[in-house]
Amino acid sequence: MEKFRCFYLDPSIEEPFSLENSFYNKTLNPLDWFNHLFEEEVTITKVNNGDVVIKVVGVTICNTDIYEILNRGRRKKNVSRRSGKIFLGHELVGVIVRIGNNVEKFKKGDLVCIGDFNTCKAFNIEPVCDSCKNGKGIVCTHKHRRKFTSQSYGGFSEFLVRSEQQVFKLPPGFNHQSACLVEPAALAHYCFRKIERKASNVLLLGCGTIGVLLVRLIKYYFKDNVKIFCLSNNATHLETATKSGACFVSSEITAFEESAKNFRSESGASIGGFDYTFDFIGQSFSINCGIQLTKPNGSIFELAFPSTPIGIDIDTLVRKEINLSGLHGYEASSIAKNHDFQCVVELIDNELINVNDLISRTVPFSNIKEVLINECLTNMKRDNGVPWFRTFAQT
Ligand SMILES: [Zn+2]
Numbered sequence: 594m595e596k597f598r599c600f601y602l603d604p605s606i607e608e609p610f611s612l613e614n615s616f617y618n619k620t621l622n623p624l625d626w627f628n629h630l631f632e633e634e635v636t637i638t639k640v641n642n643g644d645v646v647i648k649v650v651g652v653t654i655c656n657t658d659i660y661e662i663l664n665r666g667r668r669k670k671n672v673s674r675r676s677g678k679i680f681l682g683h684e685l686v687g688v689i690v691r692i693g694n695n696v697e698k699f700k701k702g703d704l705v706c707i708g709d710f711n712t713c714k715a716f717n718i719e720p721v722c723d724s725c726k727n728g729k730g731i732v733c734t735h736k737h738r739r740k741f742t743s744q745s746y747g748g749f750s751e752f753l754v755r756s757e758q759q760v761f762k763l764p765p766g767f768n769h770q771s772a773c774l775v776e777p778a779a780l781a782h783y784c785f786r787k788i789e790r791k792a793s794n795v796l797l798l799g800c801g802t803i804g805v806l807l808v809r810l811i812k813y814y815f816k817d818n819v820k821i822f823c824l825s826n827n828a829t830h831l832e833t834a835t836k837s838g839a840c841f842v843s844s845e846i847t848a849f850e851e852s853a854k855n856f857r858s859e860s861g862a863s864i865g866g867f868d869y870t871f872d873f874i875g876q877s878f879s880i881n882c883g884i885q886l887t888k889p890n891g892s893i894f895e896l897a898f899p900s901t902p903i904g905i906d907i908d909t910l911v912r913k914e915i916n917l918s919g920l921h922g923y924e925a926s927s928i929a930k931n932h933d934f935q936c937v938v939e940l941i942d943n944e945l946i947n948v949n950d951l952i953s954r955t956v957p958f959s960n961i962k963e964v965l966i967n968e969c970l971t972n973m974k975r976d977n978g979v980p981w982f983r984t985f986a987q988t
């Protein structure tokens with residue numbers, strides 16, 4: 594196999610200085626902080642049974658990629674580092690160029706994206722855990738037993754290797770930009786499926802790419818029967834949420850609470866708060882705002898990954914009997930309507946929901962390292978996130 598460029602993060606490399614300090618200290622160059630990111634010429638020498646080699650044709654940058662780089666491969670502050678190279682990039686579209694023995698579902702030339710559908714099977718772990726049996730490989734209970742091979746690579750590399758269990762086949766000719774958004778849209782679809790049809794209102798705290806996709810899915814399935822409220826301090830996100838069907842958006846928590854109260858008294862639809870709240874922000878203020886604004890016996894879904902423990906108003910949570918659940922991923926169920934990848938691919942393919950406008954900029958794939966560093970720095974310098982949705986790197 595030809596030589597190609599791979600991108601990785603080495604979590605064992607020490608931080609040369611604090612990135613925050615380098616913004617104020619003129620003797621430090623923020624670019625030097627990224628000494629843990631590498632590009633290397635590599636090749637693939639062996640394709641194992643059940644594995645496929647994918648040539649990347651496009652990839653989008655997810656916030657989890659940015660945080661992984663900014664946290665230098667640590668999941669949380671003060672938590673031990675992961676060992677070995679970390680290959681980033683999971684929102685990708687590619688073409689299968691080689692298949693290993695015993696691959697059943699794919700052939701050369703197939704257009705694909707990737708996801709965690711059955712982690713146990715993908716890593717030959719036995720017995721297969723209950724989560725994986727039910728298509729929830731993302732919450733696999735045997736995750737700690739995964740053995741990554743040094744030649745797996747990721748979406749920011751020119752080629753990657755995956756088990757066929759981690760690959761999803763797209764219709765031929767499926768738009769490449771849309772294909773990269775299938776994974777975040779699948780997560781939004783999973784969020785949507787938590788909302789019962791009898792709901793009258795939903796609150797979104799933060800509305801980046803997944804939030805806006807959730808707005809569009811609610812709008813598509815429930816029309817105007819469910820009112821959608823969004824709170825964010827990112828003007829670009831709020832504008833798109835409004836265009837996508839949110840009936841009320843605000844960047845001010847106080848103004849928002851006021852308007853939420855007005856909305857409740859005017860509509861009389863759901864006295865006492867929101868039926869469902871989705872928190873994409875993951876800070877004390879956002880979760881507690883959710884607890885204040887969710888109605889008794891309502892549900893809050895938390896989707897963010899706070900890097901430090903945060904204070905939650907348990908007293909109010911208990912008094913209002915609010916259900917607070919974590920929500921991490923999609924499902925690859927054998928029941929078609931519960932297979933989130935399948936559902937969103939059909940919706941996009943039939944032009945029932947639009948995702949392409951969430952590609953805010955297109956950059957050359959060959960510059961991926963610079964682009965990632967730039968995106969990290971923009972993210973660090975603004976407390977309201979990057980003023981765009983997804984960046985698409987095209988090979
Ligand atoms: Zn993602």
Ligand SMILES: [Zn+2]
Binds near residue numbers: 721
């Ligand atoms: Zn499992």
